[in-house]
Amino acid sequence: MAVWALGINHTTAPLDLRGRFAFALDQIAPTLQGLRGSFPARHPAVEAAIISTCNRTEIYCAGEHPALDHTLGWLAQTGGVTPSMLQSHAYTLEDGTAARHAFRVASGLDSMVLGEAQILGQMKNAVRAAESAGALGRTLNQLFQRSFSVAKEVRSATEIGAHSISMAAAAVRLAGQLFEDLAQTRVLFVGAGEMIELAATHFAARNPKAIAVANRTHERGEALAARFGGEVMRLGDLPERLHEFDAVVSCTASTLPIIGLGAVERALKRRKHRPMFMVDLAVPRDIEPEVKALEDVYLYTVDDLASVVQTAQANRQAAVAQAEAIIDAGVQSFMHWMDQRDPVKGSVPLIRQLHAQADTWRSAEIARARKLLARGEDVDAVLEALSRGLTQKMLHGAISELHAGNAEQREQTAETISRFFLRNKS
Secondary structure (H helix, E strand, O other): OOEEEEEEEEOOOOHHHHHHOOHHHHHHHHHHHHHHOOOOOOOOOOOEEEOOOEEEEEEEEEEEOOOOHOOOOHHHHOOOHHHHHHHHHOOOEEHHHHHHHHHHHHHHOOOOOOOOOOHHHHHHHHHHHHHOOOOOOOOHHHHHHHEEEEEEHHHOOOHHHHHHHHHHHHHOOOOHHHOOOHHHOOOEOOOOHHHHHHHHHHOOOOOOOOEEEOOOOOOHHHHHHOOOOOOOHHHHEEEEEEEHHEEEEEEOOOOOOOOOOOOOOHHHHHOOOOOEEEEOOOOOEEEEHHHHOOOOEEEEEEHHHHHHOOOOOOHHHHHHHHHHHHHHHHHHHHHHHHHHHHOOOHHHHHHHHHHHHHHHHHHHHHHHHHHHHHHHOOHHHHHHHHHHHHHHHHHHHHHHOOOOOOHHHHHHHHHHHHHHHHHHHH
């Protein structure tokens, strides 16, 4: 069995390219079905999972033989780019390196924000989606369950999470640099997902003058707004009310921008060009990139926040070293599990063959004993014959090997047979 993975993330691909390969959670199941159905007949029953967040899109697969080229070609076609274009921004991994990458992602070591915990929840959601789609088999299930276990150990045994600043906290820090007093600002959150909930929690801690939530689903937006004592507004009202807010944080699953250049220009005019702070945490973008060029707008994307998440370097590197050691042990354990199930390297297939051979011998001797009993033979004599027959079958191969080969080979065979059959000999 082979495991392979490919992906793009915040270090290998620009934001707009990542946006082409962003999959909402409800798109995962049909996308996985399309991927698995695309493999040729020589790659039957390929397992697959897709992790798609604002910072990465990754595909993990397991099958009898690796098929990285096919997987990359399929993903390129899905995103409407050429395979060579995607390949220039993608990373491809196999077996141990794929496992190591999954463990590092789950542990927060491969994130823009070192040690951030949100990615672990996103990975678990992706695994549940793959399970629901029937795309997850024994191998990938082992890979992900072990990645979750490693991530838990990393967080409990190291200080990796203590030396991080979340994307939401970074946004608040940037807003604090622009506005003298955040308590005098009006903040609008567009969307009501996990990222917006996290951002709203951080901003609410600074007691802004007003909070509003605009969301496509009114009920969900209302529930989030109620938590922070804010108001809910319809997404369709956003262009007319944009001027009311000093800070706008957006993160929706829309495939097209929902805040355009024209709407922001009109808002600035009504604000008499008082500055606006905007954070676009969505991939693909929620806010048109041209907005960034406006003189009185301070627009930040997920990639722009990278410079804000720097923390104490010495402490961070010590925690990373500890985490990498835990990950190394996890990778070795997973690869050992894989080897055990390899038809060439592993012992599991041999164990199964031994059990099958023993069952064949047992069935033959039982059938022979039943015939003797049916003919009225003495029970003790039949049992004696059954046990003798099984013993002879089990020892026949070993005894034959003892008589075969030269003296050196016979001596090695004798040592092996003694170890197998005479372990309790005093």
